[in-house]
Amino acid sequence: MISHEPILWNDSYLTGIGRIDEQHKVLVNTLNEANARLSANVTRDLLEQITRDLLSYAIYHFETEEALMKDYDYAGLSAVEDEKHRNEHRSFSQQVVALREGLRDGRLVTREELLSFLNNWLVNHILNTDKQFGEFLISRGYRSPN
Numbered sequence: 001m002i003s004h005e006p007i008l009w010n011d012s013y014l015t016g017i018g019r020i021d022e023q024h025k026v027l028v029n030t031l032n033e034a035n036a037r038l039s040a041n042v043t044r045d046l047l048e049q050i051t052r053d054l055l056s057y058a059i060y061h062f063e064t065e066e067a068l069m070k071d072y073d074y075a076g077l078s079a080v081e082d083e084k085h086r087n088e089h090r091s092f093s094q095q096v097v098a099l100r101e102g103l104r105d106g107r108l109v110t111r112e113e114l115l116s117f118l119n120n121w122l123v124n125h126i127l128n129t130d131k132q133f134g135e136f137l138i139s140r141g142y143r144s145p146n
């Protein structure tokens, strides 16, 4: 069970795909920075800023992964996993959008609620779904473009 405490990066989070791992580290840092910024006080402006920045980086990151899914024909070779993975991305984005709509209507979330949700989602998604995708890419002969 992941709490709202900062995430300590460890190598069990590595997918083996450099580009994905670097972006995951950025996401972990973003959540840990949000944690620090929300320690002082929680205002609607701050929640809006944090969720906006996070959503835009998360969407960029999902696009990176989904471009790799397409390039390596994940849908053709692993249809169930491909769909499950894309659905998890979509569901995350929808939950953050719903949260932001709530903020606009004056429904704030607590630091604990926000960070527990974000930390849990990210760690579970990396450890299960992204690592499985990393193994798939490596089994298909993935080579880093750099």
Ligand SMILES: [Fe+2]
Binding pocket: 065, 085, 089, 125, 129, 130
């Ligand atoms: Fe993913």
